[in-house]
Amino acid sequence: MLYLAEVKKQIKGFIGGAKTELKLLACQHNDQTWSAVPGDETIACDEIAQAGEGALVLVNLSNNRQLQGKPELAGIELVRQLQKLSRLLEKTKDQQEEIEQWKQSLSIQSEELTRRQMDMEARLEQIDQMQEEFQELERQRQEMEANWQRFRAEQERIEQLHRQIGPIDWNSPQVGKVQAIIGRLFANLDRATAVEAQIQSAREALERQQTLLKNHLQQLEQEKASLEQRQNDINQHSEAIKTRKQELESLVAALQESQIQLQVRESLLTSKQELLERTNLEIGATEDLRKILTGAGDTQSKQQVDIKTLENMPLGELQETVKNLQADFDKLVRFVNDQEEELSLQCQAVAELEEKLKTANDYDRFDLESELAEEQERRKMLDETLFGQRRRLRERQAILSQYLKVLRRRQGVMEIEDNLQQINLEPILLQLKEKKRNAQQDRQRQEKEIEQLHSSIQELRRQIAQQESDRAVKTQELQRQEANWEQAKAALSELQSRIKLYEEALTPLQSNLTESRQKVEEVARLFSSVEQPQAIA
Structure with missing residues (x-):
């Protein structure tokens, strides 16, 4: 794990x-x-x-x-996790903005639905009123049909009476009966006059209803034409919004790319600054080491050996002590040489990474910078370790030299320096000089790269600020267009519902009105055919 x-x-x-x-x-x-x-x-x-x-x-x-x-x-992994968290927060923010937009859209649609419901209720009240008027016309039609049936019955009775009584004898006893029948006929004539008036009233009411219905039908045709135009406008508006969204997505993608480049360059700048700091420390440590190596006499002078004790020490014990010191010194020399070889290999690895870094792109540069920083840190620790080991070696050499001088003097040998294992510092000093020169060149190159990074970061920040401003403007414009589109869709939906309601209400009304007019005309025609024989009689 x-x-x-x-x-x-x-x-x-x-x-x-x-x-x-x-x-x-x-x-x-x-x-x-x-x-x-x-x-x-x-x-x-x-x-x-x-x-x-x-x-x-x-x-x-x-x-x-x-x-x-x-x-x-953990630096690279932390940067990756922070970038992931940043993208997640940005996505959450976009989702919250989208939720707010939907809330506003739902609020607008709710208001439109409430207004449309009130309008539909008013329309339904008008339709109910028209239905009541049609019901009244239907009742009058039924009354006329009943009167018509009574007229037919009276007409048949009169014809039957004519067949029964034949020619009228005004002196016969049947005159009273005839007069009674005539009286009932005059009463029916009065009733027929009332029926004729009702027929005329029904015709006028039907004409008024037909005029009102015609106006509603004209309004329905106008709204159908408006529906088609609004549908075309909404389709064009939808295409415009789709284009705006694509432009905004492209702008957001470019902005995210710029932000990633900014993060990469800022991380690279931090690595460069840390690398420059290490290079300065390396130059200072190299100079300190050179001074120590060239000032070997100072180091030797600091090592105090009790010469009097060595003079009084038994010769055999002194020889054994010198032998042990010589063995420790030889072991330390081998260890320092191994450390010097390891440092040389480490310097070679650093130089190879620096060469790769010169030709690397921005994405590979970040990984190479991290790897280079790790290798330079190892080289620094090796330098620090060798710094102390070299000083310790010089101290051991000085102590061993003094012990050997006392031993050889007590043995009667005066020239002892030639027999002491000496360390040739010239290769080390040349290596330190070359190392310092390379470090100074690296420092100049790093300072130049840091200056270029500062300029590119400032340019990127200006570019990101402009992109964020453009995104805010385009987002507001898109939100405004979407709000208008939602309102247009709500208005279109309301118009479609109104047209459907009109069609469902007006079509049966037109059928009922036509049917009622036909029945009224039929009653009037039959009434006229009955009225003519009565006038002749």
Whole structure:
């Protein structure tokens, strides 16, 4: 399992070995999420050359807390996690803005639906009123049909009476009956006059209803034409919004790309500044080491040996002491030579990375900078280690030289310097000189690169500010267009509902009105055909 740990303590041994104590801070789960490690759990591992106390590293531990693989610096992973978190926050912000837009759209649609409901209720009241008027006309039609049936019955009775009585004898006893029948006929004539008036009234009411219905039908045709025009406008508006969204997405993608480039260059600038600081420290350490090596007499003068004690020491014991010092000195010489060889290889690795860095692009540069920083940190630690080892070697050489002088003098040998193992410092001094010259060239190059990075970062920041301004303007414009589009869609939906309501209400009304007019005309025609025989009679 992967853990994030903090370097708490590094304990160095006498000649190179070291142990590092790590405090576990957080662990990564299978679903790529992180959680804090409770308590102050620590583990021990070998020395981490590229990390000092307080640095954050990534370690891979088994279930029994055994270290697997080498610890790695956590800087790159933290930057990656921060970028992921930043994108997640940006996405959450966009979703919140989209939710707010939907809330506003739903509020507008709710208001439109309320207004449309009120309008529909008013229309329904008008339709109910028209239905009541039609019902009244239907009742009058039924009354006319009933009157018509009575007229037919009276007409048949009169014809039957004519057949029964034949020619009228005004002196016969049947005159009274005839007069009674005539009286009933005159009463029916009065009733027929009333029926005729009702027919005329029904005709006038039907004409008024037909005029009103015609006006509504004309309004329906106008709204159908308006519906088609609004539908075309909404389609054009939808295409314009789609184009705006594509432009905004392109602008957002460009803005994100610029922000990523800015983060990369800022990280690169930080690495460059740290690298420049290390280079300055390296130049100072190299100069200090050169002074120490060229000032070997000062080092020797500081080593105080009790000559009187050596003069009084038994010769055999002095010989044994010199032998042990000589063995320790030879061992230290071999160790320093191995360290010098390792430092040379490390310097070669740093030089190769610097050459790769010169031709790397912006994306590879970040990884190369991190790797170069790690290699330079190792080189720095080797320098610091060799710095102390060289000084210690010079001190051991001075002590051994004084012991040998006393021993050879007591043995009667006066020339002893030629027999002492001397260290040829000339190659080291030449190497230090070359190293200092390379470091000064690196410092000039790094200062120039830092200056270029400053300029490019400022330009990127101006570009990002302009892109953010353009995005804000385009976002507001898109929101305004979408709000207008939603309002137009609501108005179109209202118009469609109104047209559908008109069609559902007016079509049966027109049918009923036509049917009622036909029946009224039929009653009037039949009434006229009945009225003519009565007038003749």
